[in-house]
Structures are given as structure tokens and as C-alpha cells.
Amino acid sequence: EAHDVKSRVAQKLALIEPESGNLPASIFTDPDLFYQEVRTLFLSSWQFLAHASEIPENGDFVTRVIGQQDVIVARGSDGEVRAFYNLCRHRGMRVCRVEHGNTPAFRCPYHGFTYRNTGELSGIPQEKSIFPNGRVDKGQLGLYPVRIEIYRDMIFGTLGSQVEPLEKFLGNMRWYLDLIVGRAPMEVLGPPHRWIVPSNWKIPSENFLTDAYHTLFSHRSISEIGMAPKADFAQSGYHVNAGGGHGRGIGSPADVFMFDEGLRSTFASALSADQVRVLESMKNAHGTVFPNLSFLVSLVKVDDRPISLTTIRLWEPLDVNQTRIWSWFLVEKDASADWKERSRQAYILTFGPSGIFEQDDTENWTDITQNLTGPAVEAKPVELLYQMGMGQHPLTDFAGPGDVYQGKYSEANARSFYRRWLDILTRGEGA
Ligand code: FES
Ligand code: FE
Incomplete structure (x- = not known):
């Protein structure tokens, strides 16, 4: 199926030539092209997340999206702005379900894993009695970070590892x-x-x-x-x-x-x-x-x-x-x-x-x-x-x-x- 979509997409794209001054209407309506956009475009560009003035105080956060991925943008207790996947490392629940606020930590609503506003996993309910040897390696289980860069107080994020620096992109x-x-x-x-x-x-x-x-x-x-x-x-x-x-x-x-x-x-x-x-x-x-x-x-x-x-x-x-x-x-x-x-x-x-x-x-x-x-x-x-x-x-x-x-x-x-x-x-x- 994935291969079929790929070859259909390739065929459709091969017919498009923007410099001709004509574009097929399918660029706005074709589900295959949309699928390709989500897989490529929104992973290979910088996406605007928030303006720094939306999170002025330490502990302030907003929830945003990159493409179709939910993201938390937070000013940590240390004053630094970071972004994370809004996704619990245990089962993938959203750890934050409100749109903005101020908090020292995000606690997952499913089983209660708790993450500092700087991203580290800080607490697991009953950790000592339920995991082998009484612990898991919390240092490896922080919220997945999202790469961000800031231009003129505009906070951008990207999920792509190969994306050029923001200033070059702009x-x-x-x-x-x-x-x-x-x-x-x-x-x-x-x-x-x-x-x-x-x-x-x-x-x-x-x-x-x-x-x-x-x-x-x-x-x-x-x-x-x-x-x-x-x-x-x-x-x-x-x-x-x-x-x-x-x-x-x-x-x-x-x-x-x-x-x-x-x-x-x-x-x-x-x-x-x-x-x-x-x-x-x-x-x-x-x-x-x-x-x-x-x-x-x-x-x-x-x-x-x-x-x-x-x-x-x-x-x-x-x-x-x-x-x-x-x-x-x-x-x-x-x-x-x-x-x-x-x-x-x-x-x-x-x-x-x-x-x-x-x-x-x-x-x-x-x-x-x-x-x-x-x-x-x-x-x-x-x-x-x-x-x-x-x-x-x-x-x-x-x-x-x-x-x-x-x-x-x-x-x-x-x-x-x-x-x-x-x-x-x-x-x-x-x-
Ligand atoms: Fe988050 Fe289980 S899914 S604690
Ligand atoms: Fe208008």
C-alpha cells in the first residue's frame, strides 16, 4: 500500500510545473498529495510555535502543533524556552491536556508519570515496588525534545533532524x-x-x-x-x-x-x-x-x-x-x-x-x-x-x-x- 501511494504521488508530481503558469487543481484536493505533504513538508521546514510574549514567566507553557504532532512549548523553571512532544514515554498519552498555563511539572493523566517543566521524568507512582530492582532509568525517559530556534521572539520548531538553521531557512x-x-x-x-x-x-x-x-x-x-x-x-x-x-x-x-x-x-x-x-x-x-x-x-x-x-x-x-x-x-x-x-x-x-x-x-x-x-x-x-x-x-x-x-x-x-x-x-x- 505504502509503495502504491509512493508511485501514485511520483506520477502526479511529475506532471506539475509551476513555472508554466498553470497548476493542476489536484494540489488542493488530492489525498495522496496531502499524505505526502504531512510526511515531508511539515517534517522538513520550520514551523511557528509561539511568540515569546505568550510565555513570559518561568513555568509558563502553551500547547501547539507541528504538522500533526502535539507539542508543548514551556519556559522551564530555569528560564529557558524548550519544546517537547506532548507524549508520555509510558504509553503515549498526552501529558498536558490544557492549552496554556503555568506549572512546575506535567503529570500524565493515565498512570501519573510526572515530568518537570524542563522535560525530565521526575516521578513514577509506585516505582520502587513494581519495577525490576526497584527502578527504571528515568534519565533516559524525559519527554522527547523538539528542536527550536527563536527569531525576533518568534519561536519555531522542527521535527526534522536535517533541517537547516532557522536564520538560513528564513x-x-x-x-x-x-x-x-x-x-x-x-x-x-x-x-x-x-x-x-x-x-x-x-x-x-x-x-x-x-x-x-x-x-x-x-x-x-x-x-x-x-x-x-x-x-x-x-x-x-x-x-x-x-x-x-x-x-x-x-x-x-x-x-x-x-x-x-x-x-x-x-x-x-x-x-x-x-x-x-x-x-x-x-x-x-x-x-x-x-x-x-x-x-x-x-x-x-x-x-x-x-x-x-x-x-x-x-x-x-x-x-x-x-x-x-x-x-x-x-x-x-x-x-x-x-x-x-x-x-x-x-x-x-x-x-x-x-x-x-x-x-x-x-x-x-x-x-x-x-x-x-x-x-x-x-x-x-x-x-x-x-x-x-x-x-x-x-x-x-x-x-x-x-x-x-x-x-x-x-x-x-x-x-x-x-x-x-x-x-x-x-x-x-x-x-
Ligand atoms: Fe503516561 Fe502511563 S501513559 S503514565
Ligand atoms: Fe482577503
Whole structure:
């Protein structure tokens, strides 16, 4: 059976060529390709786990996922951040069944094995009377560690032993990611919102990565009610292919400074002069870190006053047609209380689970997934169009790295994303 899947996957992948500007719809619907993604992609990339501000105190923890593996991220009693499989070494029960908290130890609910928040197995009920010679080697039975690395307070983890260091993985994307999560000390307010949508995970990932184009049409009503500027508000700016499947769009120029005026000196000390210039002229930002971490900075009007919001997104693959969305609201730690509250309101109103932009987007993603799945599609292979921006030359004078194109309407990032996706699935590289 495993061999059959392998050869079916190989045959299907051999037909895909992202640079042609056409992709088969099956990339969003084929269970074999999803199986291959779970076996390879999510084992060979860095996955975002948590923002350091979610676990500020010793003993704080959150439970997260890498691909389909449950993971605990904990700040140990020694102050160090670690991650572990949420899996008891006795029978494999989850040792932690809540989403966040503070604890010196995790006690397995099945038979009571107890693990310190640093991962070591510290206690086994009745150990002396039930194990040979009254003991087992507890030193060998700590929670399985997960390799983590931290960039700008963003904690990433990977299950792959061969995965390159995080900074190398992020590559040129670091320069652009800095504008989102490194422009000032940031904090996450509240636990992340999570909800499940019947969509393939790549549709939203690709939307944030490459698709400024939909804003004009899908979100037109928001412009019409005066919450966003008119007409081509989404087109002006830059399309950035940072390489490695990472990329973003930068809306520019700005009519107003998007951020808290009081923090200008903070931004200037956290960023390079070139980065500050891009930040100053930015009017929106969206992007994706390959494969499934996205971000967005959006400027909206609430009660007729402009305010921006920053959110990061994880598209967790539950099944080929099921995605759990994780959405964090981020704000500058040193922003004024008024700014933080208005920004949070703007987030809830626009991109929270019931936000008006979010509704527009989700309707498209779930409808596409359903519409591309089914017998008719199998009878007639469906091809989708990814040709926007083909042949366009990158700018030679943009301050940031990567291939940067004038104007945000392009699918260059999608072609680059699916190239890396295809290479990884084809090589079958994994843990
Ligand atoms: Fe955890 Fe038995 S499964 S103690
Ligand atoms: Fe949208």
C-alpha cells in the first residue's frame, strides 16, 4: 500500500510545473498529495510555535502543533524556552491536556508519570515496588525534545533532524519579517483565536503570500462603506519574492503613518535606515513564510480614525480539505493603552474569526475547496491559472533583498512557493 501511494504521488508530481503558469487543481484536493505533504513538508521546514510574549514567566507553557504532532512549548523553571512532544514515554498519552498555563511539572493523566517543566521524568507512582530492582532509568525517559530556534521572539520548531538553521531557512525573508515582528518589542494580546474551516491549507497560505489582487473585488464592499480607501487601493506598492517560497506584498505609498507616532524612535533603533524608509511609506503588508505561516498589517478606519492592526496566522493542516486557522493579535509592547485597545478592536472587526474581511476570504477558500473536489473534476483534470506577472522584471533599485516587483498584482510568489513545495514533495525529504 505504502509503495502504491509512493508511485501514485511520483506520477502526479511529475506532471506539475509551476513555472508554466498553470497548476493542476489536484494540489488542493488530492489525498495522496496531502499524505505526502504531512510526511515531508511539515517534517522538513520550520514551523511557528509561539511568540515569546505568550510565555513570559518561568513555568509558563502553551500547547501547539507541528504538522500533526502535539507539542508543548514551556519556559522551564530555569528560564529557558524548550519544546517537547506532548507524549508520555509510558504509553503515549498526552501529558498536558490544557492549552496554556503555568506549572512546575506535567503529570500524565493515565498512570501519573510526572515530568518537570524542563522535560525530565521526575516521578513514577509506585516505582520502587513494581519495577525490576526497584527502578527504571528515568534519565533516559524525559519527554522527547523538539528542536527550536527563536527569531525576533518568534519561536519555531522542527521535527526534522536535517533541517537547516532557522536564520538560513528564513533567508532574505528576515529583512521583511523584521518590519512585522521586529520593528519594536512586540506582544501577543490574549490567546490565539482558533477555528476550523473546510479549506485546503494552501489556499489561505497562497492568498496571504501572493494575492493582493482579490482585495479589489472580494473586499470591495469594505471600501464602499468607507473602512478602506477606494478603487485600486490594493495595487500600488511592491510584490516581493524573498526566495525559498517566502514572499510578501507591500502596499505603498502611505497617506498616513500606520503606526503609533510615539514609537518612531523605537522603530529607528530596531530597524536599519532602509527598513525604516520602507516602514514609513507602508500602507499595508501581507505575506507568508513558507509553508504555512502568514502575517498581515492592515490600516482601517474605525469611528473615522485610522488605526492599524498586526496579525500572524498559522494554517494548520488537519486534512486535505480541513484547516485549523490560528490567529494571533500582535501589538507593540510600548504602544499607548489607547492605541492597543483601538488596534485590538480593529483586529476583531476585520480579521478576527467573525471579522468582515475574514468572512469574505473564508467564503472563497471553502467554496474553492469544495468546488474542486469531486467526480466531475476527476473526469476532467482542471488547470488553474498562475501567470500574473510572468515576464515582469524585478526592480534594480529597491533597498530590500530578493526579487521585488513594482505593483502588488503578481503571482510570482505563488510560482516560487509551488516550486519549493514540489521539490520537497518530490525528494520525499522528511525527518
Ligand atoms: Fe503516561 Fe502511563 S501513559 S503514565
Ligand atoms: Fe482577503
